Amino acid sequence: MKFISQSALVVVATMFGAAQANWGYAFLEGTPGITTESCGVDCGRTQYRVALPTPLANPAKCCSAVTIAYNGINLQGTYTDICTSCPTVNHGVDGNITLSAALYDQLQADTPFVTWNVNN
Numbered sequence: 467m468k469f470i471s472q473s474a475l476v477v478v479a480t481m482f483g484a485a486q487a488n489w490g491y492a493f494l495e496g497t498p499g500i501t502t503e504s505c506g507v508d509c510g511r512t513q514y515r516v517a518l519p520t521p522l523a524n525p526a527k528c529c530s531a532v533t534i535a536y537n538g539i540n541l542q543g544t545y546t547d548i549c550t551s552c553p554t555v556n557h558g559v560d561g562n563i564t565l566s567a568a569l570y571d572q573l574q575a576d577t578p579f580v581t582w583n584v585n586n
């Protein structure tokens with residue numbers, strides 16, 4: 467019985483917990499040619515800012531947590547900005563993002579190709 471309920475929990479987690487992974491290159495916030503603007507809400511002071519591509523920039527998700535994964539490194543930031551120069555590809559699912567230095571520096575790579583998710 468215990469085994470069954472644990473399995474059921476795993477299925478629920480797979481269906482609802484694991485949001486769809488998006489991919490794209492991560493740029494350092496302020497990189498020349500990469501433009502951003504506020505997602506519309508003051509999310510409070512945070513060093514861990516993420517700018518998402520324009521078509522994905524759902525204002526309702528402004529200030530949501532964003533997870534970023536690269537090369538075994540998992541980070542969490544806040545969706546504070548829209549990357550206005552980051553069009554999405556793959557029918558609006560994927561696209562490049564920007565990270566503030568406090569996040570970007572932890573990836574220890576030059577414009578790494580990351581996967582990212584916006585949490586609800």
Ligand SMILES: *[C@@H]1O[C@H](CO)[C@@H](O)[C@H](O)[C@H]1NC(C)=O
Pocket residue numbers: 491551552553554555561562577
């Ligand atoms: C994302 O960034 C990569 C690396 O600089 C670039 O080649 C690509 O064109 C960018 N994609 C979009 C959709 O802007």
